[in-house]
Amino acid sequence: MNPYKILQIARDASQQEIVQAVALALQRKDYSVRQVAEAQKTLMDPRARKVAEFIYLLDSQRWAQGLSLPKERLSLDHLELIHCFDKF
Amino acid sequence: MNQNLQPKEIKYSQGCPKDDGERRKRYRELLEKGEKLFQKEKFGSAKYHFDQAYQICPSEEIRQRIQLCEENAQRMSQAQALVSQGYQLEREKKLESALKVFQRSLEIWDNKEIQLVVARLRAKLPKPTLAPAYQAEAEHRYEEAIARYREVLELQDNPQVRDRLGICLVKKGAYAEAANILVSSSSQEPEVLYYTGYALARIGRYSEAIKRWEAIGENVPELARQREQLIEIAVSDLIARAAGEEGELEAAYQEAVNLLRCFPDHPLVSDCVRLISLEHLEHLWAGEKFEPMLQFLLSIEAERGESEEFLPFMLAKVYFRLAEGSAQYLTPAIAFWLTVIYNPKYQIPSRLQAESLSPTAAIEEQKQLIFDLEHKLEELVTEYKLSQGEESLKEVLIHWEMERQAIAFLYEAAKEEESLAEILCTPAFAERFGLSSLVLGRLRTIKPRWEQDERFWIVGASFSSARSSLLLLNQGRLKEALAALPAKGESGDDEFVDYCRQRLFLRLGIEKLRAGEVANLKKYFIQATPLIQRFKKYETEIVQLAQEIPVDPQRLISMDELLQSLVRHIKSKQLLDIASYIMSYKANVLHGEGLITTQDAERICQKALELNPDNEFAKDGLREMELHYKIEDMAKALRKGNLKKAADIAASSQNEEIEETFFNLIDTILCEFESVSSSKEKKIAFLEELYKQCEKVDPEDPVLYDILDKMEAMEEEDHSS
Numbered sequence: 001m002n003p004y005k006i007l008q009i010a011r012d013a014s015q016q017e018i019v020q021a022v023a024l025a026l027q028r029k030d031y032s033v034r035q036v037a038e039a040q041k042t043l044m045d046p047r048a049r050k051v052a053e054f055i056y057l058l059d060s061q062r063w064a065q066g067l068s069l070p071k072e073r074l075s076l077d078h079l080e081l082i083h084c085f086d087k088f
Numbered sequence: 089m090n091q092n093l094q095p096k097e098i099k100y101s102q103g104c105p106k107d108d109g110e111r112r113k114r115y116r117e118l119l120e121k122g123e124k125l126f127q128k129e130k131f132g133s134a135k136y137h138f139d140q141a142y143q144i145c146p147s148e149e150i151r152q153r154i155q156l157c158e159e160n161a162q163r164m165s166q167a168q169a170l171v172s173q174g175y176q177l178e179r180e181k182k183l184e185s186a187l188k189v190f191q192r193s194l195e196i197w198d199n200k201e202i203q204l205v206v207a208r209l210r211a212k213l214p215k216p217t218l219a220p221a222y223q224a225e226a227e228h229r230y231e232e233a234i235a236r237y238r239e240v241l242e243l244q245d246n247p248q249v250r251d252r253l254g255i256c257l258v259k260k261g262a263y264a265e266a267a268n269i270l271v272s273s274s275s276q277e278p279e280v281l282y283y284t285g286y287a288l289a290r291i292g293r294y295s296e297a298i299k300r301w302e303a304i305g306e307n308v309p310e311l312a313r314q315r316e317q318l319i320e321i322a323v324s325d326l327i328a329r330a331a332g333e334e335g336e337l338e339a340a341y342q343e344a345v346n347l348l349r350c351f352p353d354h355p356l357v358s359d360c361v362r363l364i365s366l367e368h369l370e371h372l373w374a375g376e377k378f379e380p381m382l383q384f385l386l387s388i389e390a391e392r393g394e395s396e397e398f399l400p401f402m403l404a405k406v407y408f409r410l411a412e413g414s415a416q417y418l419t420p421a422i423a424f425w426l427t428v429i430y431n432p433k434y435q436i437p438s439r440l441q442a443e444s445l446s447p448t449a450a451i452e453e454q455k456q457l458i459f460d461l462e463h464k465l466e467e468l469v470t471e472y473k474l475s476q477g478e479e480s481l482k483e484v485l486i487h488w489e490m491e492r493q494a495i496a497f498l499y500e501a502a503k504e505e506e507s508l509a510e511i512l513c514t515p516a517f518a519e520r521f522g523l524s525s526l527v528l529g530r531l532r533t534i535k536p537r538w539e540q541d542e543r544f545w546i547v548g549a550s551f552s553s554a555r556s557s558l559l560l561l562n563q564g565r566l567k568e569a570l571a572a573l574p575a576k577g578e579s580g581d582d583e584f585v586d587y588c589r590q591r592l593f594l595r596l597g598i599e600k601l602r603a604g605e606v607a608n609l610k611k612y613f614i615q616a617t618p619l620i621q622r623f624k625k626y627e628t629e630i631v632q633l634a635q636e637i638p639v640d641p642q643r644l645i646s647m648d649e650l651l652q653s654l655v656r657h658i659k660s661k662q663l664l665d666i667a668s669y670i671m672s673y674k675a676n677v678l679h680g681e682g683l684i685t686t687q688d689a690e691r692i693c694q695k696a697l698e699l700n701p702d703n704e705f706a707k708d709g710l711r712e713m714e715l716h717y718k719i720e721d722m723a724k725a726l727r728k729g730n731l732k733k734a735a736d737i738a739a740s741s742q743n744e745e746i747e748e749t750f751f752n753l754i755d756t757i758l759c760e761f762e763s764v765s766s767s768k769e770k771k772i773a774f775l776e777e778l779y780k781q782c783e784k785v786d787p788e789d790p791v792l793y794d795i796l797d798k799m800e801a802m803e804e805e806d807h808s809s
């Protein structure tokens with residue numbers, strides 16, 4: 001089970017945030033107490049957390065680093081007709 | 089009826105109304121009548137019937153029908169008004185105006201009768217020419233030019249005129265219509281191509297635009313600049329679209345891919361495609377849409393697999409998640425997962441590094457993570473093994489073992505040979521991405537250090553063209569493995585194919601031996617000789633097999649032949665010992681069964697002793713043969729009446745068995761003695777000689793008393809007579 005999904009927390013959630021998320025998850029009752037406890041245990045243990053991170057988070061942004069792309073949307077109005085091919 | 093105004097087929101609510109048979113019947117009648125009137129374009133009456141039906145049973149379909157009746161009636165009325173006006177103008181001889189009015193009416197409501205009127209009027213009017221259109225275009229009066237071109241086209245279609253119309257529309261800014269007209273042009277004129285491209289660019293069909301511009305073929309700096317400008321605009325637009333509404337993402341991605349097909353090496357375009365792909369993947373992942381995500385990744389693989397570094401990483405993750413739900417994804421999950429967790433290119437950047445830990449600690453943490461992640465996959469495999477049974481999962485389990493062994497070996501070897509770290513992957517992964525030759529090349533560089541370790545060969549074979557054969561061999565499917573074995577010199581990886589061949593032949597030989605199929609057995613083992621020579625475990629396996637050989641002459645002969653041919657190439661002690669043993673054992677068994685002579689048995693045992701001078705079994709055998717010879721000589725001497733020679737053999741042997749045999753033979757002679765017809769003196773003399781010789785062998789043997797008894801009896805007989 002995805003502990004991030006169970007506790008509805010972000011990848012970089014602190015220990016305090018995890019504890020708070022556990023309380024909320026128990027209130028929501030979307031998952032059993034055992035599943036919530038298991039999720040908390042996983043995320044509190046740095047080693048288990050790294051494994052869960054690898055399995056359950058896609059981490060797509062690491063592959064977007066270093067891409068050279070325009071910062072803003074450019075308008076097509078900047079595209080002016082050129083007339084070197086005109087017959088008339 | 090104008091086809092554009094045909095309503096969609098209406099499926100009236102089934103069974104409506106349900107309650108009353110009479111009302112139901114009326115409802116149906118109203119609908120049918122309304123439909124007939126609608127088809128006859130009597131929209132007012134049709135509407136009346138649909139209204140009645142709607143009152144009985146309101147439905148969205150009927151409501152739409154009523155609305156369509158109203159719209160059609162209105163259009164028809166407008167068209168009819170124009171037709172009346174047209175006829176009036178014609179009567180006033182204003183033919184050009186009348187034509188225009190009739191044409192407008194046709195645009196509103198198509199009508200065959202009016203079409204004929206239009207044709208008739210056109211024939212009466214002078215035909216429009218292109219000159220005014222050209223002039224208007226040359227003077228940048230595009231609206232007029234467009235109108236003139238349209239007039240000409242109405243009379244007769246002409247591709248060149250259509251192109252001009254399209255170009256004028258572009259110049260006027262009507263890009264969508266222009267694109268619509270120009271895309272169907274087959275002209276390769278630079279002007280037409282440029283304007284077509286421009287129109288397409290302005291409506292967001294960037295890749296098509298670029299293709300048109302590329303087709304111009306001329307090296308025009310202005311166009312090259314504009315092309316770059318368009319790419320930049322396109323990229324910014326596609327990125328914005330992808331980040332916008334959900335439905336736009338896929339369309340933007342497709343357009344970006346099309347653009348990439350035009351410019352496979354353009355960094356901006358490839359970065360754009362990558363960014364949109366990643367956004368799409370993140371979106372699918374967040375929604376746990378793993379199957380569509382896999383399909384998307386597979387399409388990326390098919391399109392540009394080699395250039396997208398994130399592909400194996402994403403495939404590993406998605407296959408793992410899919411494998412959590414179904415065993416059918418285990419095989420690819422194993423290949424991708426193991427590659428991604430071992431290969432430093434895909435590993436999670438160590439957080440400990442960020443926390444200023446030493447490099448050693450960071451490496452240790454990375455190793456731990458590899459172990460944990462591998463363990464997670466192993467847990468999954470084990471779960472399926474337990475739930476589905478080992479037999480049904482056999483193929484996956486073999487695949488798992490091979491993949492894991494290969495990557496673990498490469499990982500270990502990479503500690504010494506850094507260049508291996510870059511290509512860390514499993515055999516299945518390498519095969520999928522065409523990396524096998526590269527891995528084999530790197531493996532060869534470490535051969536001097538590792539060739540005595542069989543893992544080197546196993547891993548090499550699993551990356552070689554013999555991979556599928558090895559997989560089958562490991563599954564015990566030997567005949568299929570043999571069929572799958574590539575021919576020599578086929579792929580430039582002969583040394584690893586040879587290794588696989590040797591393993592296969594050894595296994596085939598052992599299987600045949602176990603099954604008692606002894607024909608052509610030797611050839612399998614001879615093929616495997618280099619393998620047996622190189623790795624002791626195979627030699628030990630053969631030795632154990634030989635030790636278990638049943639006492640069957642034919643199988644002993646085969647085993648002996650096999651071992652003899654092996655020891656010709658492999659002079660190891662354990663192999664020489666077992667070959668010697670089997671040879672002497674064979675001699676013993678065959679001699680015991682009377683299948684070979686003593687001389688042959690002796691010769692075989694001597695040969696066995698040449699292989700292993702300490703072979704006690706052979707020595708015993710030879711001793712047996714010696715005894716046998718002495719007994720034979722002794723018996724022969726007795727048969728010839730040479731008592732002395734027989735006694736000398738027995739006396740000198742110092743062997744109880746020979747002595748016993750000797751006395752047994754003497755006993756037989758004594759039994760037959762009575763029946764011998766000879767003189768008494770001769771008989772006594774014979775008995776005296778017999779006694780003398782027997783005494784030499786054993787003075788205490790009871791036979792001596794028997795001889796004495798015989799002698800006394802004869803003497804007494806003599807006295808009494």
